[in-house]
Amino acid sequence: MxxxxxxxxxxxxxxxxxxxxxxMAFGKIVRSTEPHARIIGMDISLAEQANGVVCVLTGDDSDLLTQTDWGLFYEDRPVIARDRVRYVGEPVAVVVADTQAHAEAASRLVVVNYEPLPICATAEQALAGDAPLLHEDFRPISDFYFKGTARGKAGTNVFQDYLLERGDVDSAERSAHRIYEHSYSFPGIAHFAMEPHCAIARFDHAGLTVWSGAQSPTAVQKVLARVFGLPIARVRIIVPxxxxxxxxKASVKIEPLVAAAARKAGxxxxxxxxxxxxxxxxxxxxSNITIRTAIDADGAILSRTGDIVMDGGAYADTGPAVALKSAHRLVGPYRLPNLRIRARAVYTNTVPGAAFRSIGGPQAVWATESHMDEIAAELGEDPVDFRSRHLLQRGDAVIENLRPLDVDPAAMMDAAVEATTKGHNRASRGLALAVTDPGILPVAGAIVRVHADGSVEVRSMSVExxxxxxxxLQRIVAATLSQQPEVVHILDPDTASAPYDWGTGASRSSMIMGLAVEKAAGDAVSKLLALASEAFEVETSAISLAPGGLEIGGRSVSFRDLFHAAHGIDSGDVTGQASITPRSLDGKLAQAPLFWETAAAACTVSVDPDTGVVALDTYAGVADIGxxxxxxxxxxxxxxxxxxxxxxxLFENLVFDEGQPMTxxxxxxxxxxxxxxxxxxxxxxxxxxxxxxPMGAKGMGEGGILGMAPAIANALARDHGVRLRDLPMTPERIWTALSSRKPHAS
Amino acid sequence: MDTSVEISVEINGVPVTRSAPAEALLIDFLRDDMGLRSVKLSCDMEICGACTVLVDGLPMSSCTTLAADVDGAKVTTVEGLITDGVLDPLQQAFIDHGAVQCGFCTPGFILAAKALLLRNPSPTRAEIVSALDGNICRCTGYSKIVEAVRHAASA
Known part of the structure; x- marks a missing residue:
């Protein structure tokens, strides 16, 4: 359990x-009401005098900071806005007071004067030649958190421009029988975690301690060390x-701001x-994605191009990685002899983009799987059959230089089709497939400590x-140590006691931290056997672990007895530790991705023709998780x-109107x-x-998000005769499409 | 703003009389004064159900209820569903059916389900859906929550 x-x-x-x-005191953030503006004045005097107020942090407090701007691909984001804001919601002040209520009341007394600047409200505007620039100065940092360097272009708003290419698309298109091109849009989406972001920061003699709901505690630690000029060893992150x-809550979010407020508040x-x-x-x-596919006279795909433009918001955050992955995830599990996908991400005056479950995946799969069905419809072919003719098989290359495909897409597709066939018309089903390459760094460490009373503590940075x-982790450690799961205790992630880990995300923890704790537990086993061998003068081959202790030549010895014999008192511990690196498992982890995260989804839907409201009637999702x-x-x-x-x-849409968030x-x-x-x-x-x-597992947790939207759109097209290319598929859009349907269409 | 009111309320079976500001919200009273941290603040506008508590057996959003308004009532949180260290069948079913992921919405869901089962011990799926539609879970996809409630109802 x-x-x-x-x-x-x-x-x-x-x-x-x-x-x-x-x-502790409580901070309330004052946020920009302007999408792009100079701050020409700020009056905090009323707030400072308000009941219970400790201090007000503003952009004038740069002297508290060793480094005023931070980021993961570019150091483009100020800890707190100094003289300029770039999106509605950007923090311009933090009012710190003795209670949350006092902080909130005083925050309303801060007066900010803005001088509006021209804005880039959309990605299209940001790409225009005469677009106002959000960042005049690009300072890319390489291999900082993600591998590689973002390919932005100084003097533009483009902060990533990635090209994935193979073969000769132009020749293929020249020889094509037919070329199909469609464009698909995908809106900004809120993570909407039930617990909002929260952090607590404390400076003391030991340095800086931050409690945070962070998915990437070591990234927070690294950034805070830079911002405050502290050694990493003096920055401690604890995650309940x-x-x-x-x-x-991945990478770094509010922690630098909260720590700055704590530094000012004392x-x-x-x-x-x-x-x-x-x-x-x-x-x-x-994102806006235009995708084009060339087909020969036999209906075989010759080439595919994709043009992906992503609206990255005011600061790059993890956006460069999102754009790169969207290009990879546009490929799909298909044989595409010639390929050219360009993915750009641009700054706009909106809320910063960030990682979200399967970065770039849903955007790309929405486009590519809708497009596959549209081509099948044009060819008059069943979408299952059309896909089948082009499916990759286990061992094929999805993208050159990446790990060969480690799943069987046909088996996944068949399972999804089978599960939605019972009682349903085959022609009504919507289908979607996806393959994604999780951006997992195989870098993790863990400590497994066996105590004299038989309890086991596990220290890891993997966040629950x-x-x-x-x-x-409990299951793996218990199995490796031959102990009952109940005696294994997983401690809260704490950088002061657990080794480095890249972070909790990209479907990596069960696999990578699982391997780390398995290896650390194995190290503890070796040390226990060696200790027992010394203490009892028995060959290690005659010793094995058993619940509560060891078996030595048929005799049960508790851990307490072991330490008593070894130490003279019945106290002590054995600490196993291990690291996973790209060289672990004889180098098997060196090649990316560590596994392909794949999805097959199928569904049926019904539509109320009077309202355009769509209901999901049946859904099947398939994942190959090892x-x-x-x-x-x-x-x-x-x-x-x-x-x-x-x-x-169907529903979600973070709407920005001239930079103002509407939803x-x-x-x-x-x-x-x-x-x-x-x-x-x-x-x-x-x-x-x-x-x-461990036990042959792959990572999982992201694939399920990929197929739903195109599967529903494909079901709507097949069963109701309407093709939606913009998300969300709202009742208004569906009703409008139904109304403009040709009368004879079904 | 400084007006205090005396509130007498039975919380998880224990009578409590406290003075609280007239404008105090029930969620703050329960979390800060009574230390009942299972009551979760999320949307703060009565649409997500994370702060749900039972007031005389009915589910209420404590984020938009004044503490003073439950004077004389019986308030139940998930801490109060445990009897002599034994979980309520709903709590056990949520564990057994994997109806919990991050757990932030879980107390609200369990209490909304409890209110349903108190008035309807054998609900249909449609009745479960109707009773829990005011609670948002962003993690589980809901199917396992329905399974858990159905199982607890039939137990």
């Missing part, structure tokens, strides 16, 4: 928003349970965002964010991802609810034990 669940159902689980630190993230400061503020903190990158990583380390949690990852995909498909509050932003979920829902997990992770 997952050790976190009992705490969570009984109300004992401590989330970051529940954490309280002695002497996190109330959902989905990428929105006491610990907690900042808990409201749900609206979280929606103004980060979002999925919106709902995926059940603590249960998986091995389920916790079946119920694995199914839950798959189902939860698919329902987030349902939000992308960035829970009241105006519709996420899927229980009544949107059909009873007829099938989750298929394919387990061949062929992953590189």
């Amino acid at each position: 997952r050790p976190d669940l009992l705490e969570k159902v009984s109300g004992q689980a401590e989330f970051i928003s529940d954490v309280s630190i002695d002497g 349970y996190v109330g959902g993230g989905f990428g929105g 006491r610990p400061v907690k900042v808990l965002l409201s749900a609206e503020e979280s929606m103004l903190t980060c979002r999925r990158l919106a 964010i709902g995926q059940g990583v603590r249960g998986v 091995r389920a380390l916790n079946r119920s949690a694995a199914e839950g990852q798959e189902e939860g991802a698919a329902v987030q995909g349902l939000g992308h498909a 960035a509050m829970p009241l105006l932003y519709r996420v899927p609810r229980l009544s949107d979920i059909p009873a007829d829902w099938t989750t298929v997990l394919i387990e061949n034990g062929d992953g590189l992770g």
